[in-house]
Amino acid sequence: MKKVYSRPRSLKETHFHYCPGCGHAIVNRLLAEVVDEMDLRDTAICVAPAGCGMLVYNYFDIDTLESAHGRGAAVATGIKRVRPENLVFSYQGDGDLAAIGTAESFHAANRGELITVIFVNNGVYGMTGGQMAPTTVIDQVTTTTPGGRASDQAGHPVRMCEVLAVLDGTSYLERVAVNKPAAIVAAKKAIIKAFQHQLNRTGFSMVEVLSPCPTNWKMGPIEACKWIDDVMTKHFPLGVVKEVKC
C-alpha cells in the first residue's frame, strides 16, 4: 500500500506541548505542509509570539525568531526589509496581536509591509489561564468575566480582519477555522493564498484562524469545535474579508 499521509518535513519530531484538542497544533501542521508544498523550506522565516504558540521554534524546521510580546509584526517588518527575498510570516495569538500588539499590527498593516500574519484566535488568553481577551465573545465565561462578557463593562469582541480591511496597505485578509475537516482544508488554502500575496508583493496579508481551546473554554474537544460553529462564527463570520488583485 502507498503512504498517503505522513508528517510534513518542515515539522520536527518534537511532541507538541499543546493541550488535547488544541487548534494551535493543527495550524502548526498546516503551516509546515504549506511551507513544504510551496518549496519554501530554505527561504521561510517565522516570527514566534508570546502565548501558547511561543514554542513554535521547537516544532518548525525552518528559521524562527522569537519576538517580544505583541511585536511580531514589527519584528517581521525588520526581517522582511533586510531580507526581501525571504518569505516572512509571524505566528500570533489574539492576546498577542489584538491586545498588547495592536499598535504594531495595525501600523505594519497600514504601511503595507510585505509580511504574512497568521492570527490564531481562540477568544481567551490561553497560556495565562483563560482570562478575557479582546476577542472574547459577548456572554463568554472566562476567569475574568465569570458572569460572561458584558459589553457595557468590557466592550465588544474585536474583529481584526474587518479593522485592518479599511487600511489601504492590506491586500489579503481571510477568516477561517480549524474545527472540522472541510474547514481545515479551507484554512490551508487561505494560508497558501496569503503567502502568494506576499511573494507577489501586493501588500500585507493576514489569515485569522478560529481555533478551539477546550481547556480554557471548559469544554470537551468535540464540544469546543461545535461551539466555534454555533457561537464564535456568529461574531466572527468566516470568509475572505478583503482581497486585492494579486
Place this chain on the structure above:
Amino acid sequence: MKGYIEIDQERCKGCSFCIEYCPKNAIALSNKLNLKGYFVVDFQADKDCNGCAVCALMCPEVAIEVYRGGSN
C-alpha cells in the same frame, strides 16, 4: 482492506477528533495509557478503513500515518 492507518500512540492525547470524524468508525478510544498519561486511540482493523485520511487531517498531534491502495 483498502487502507489502514498507523497511530503513534505516544503522541496521542486522546482528544478523539479522529473518532468523531472517521466515516467508517474504524478508530476507538482504548483503555491504554501512554507515557504522558492520556488514554490513547486504537485502530480497528476489521472496520474496512479506506484510507480517506480524514483522521490524519483532524489529528492535532500529527500522530497518524495513512496508507491506501492495493493489497500488496
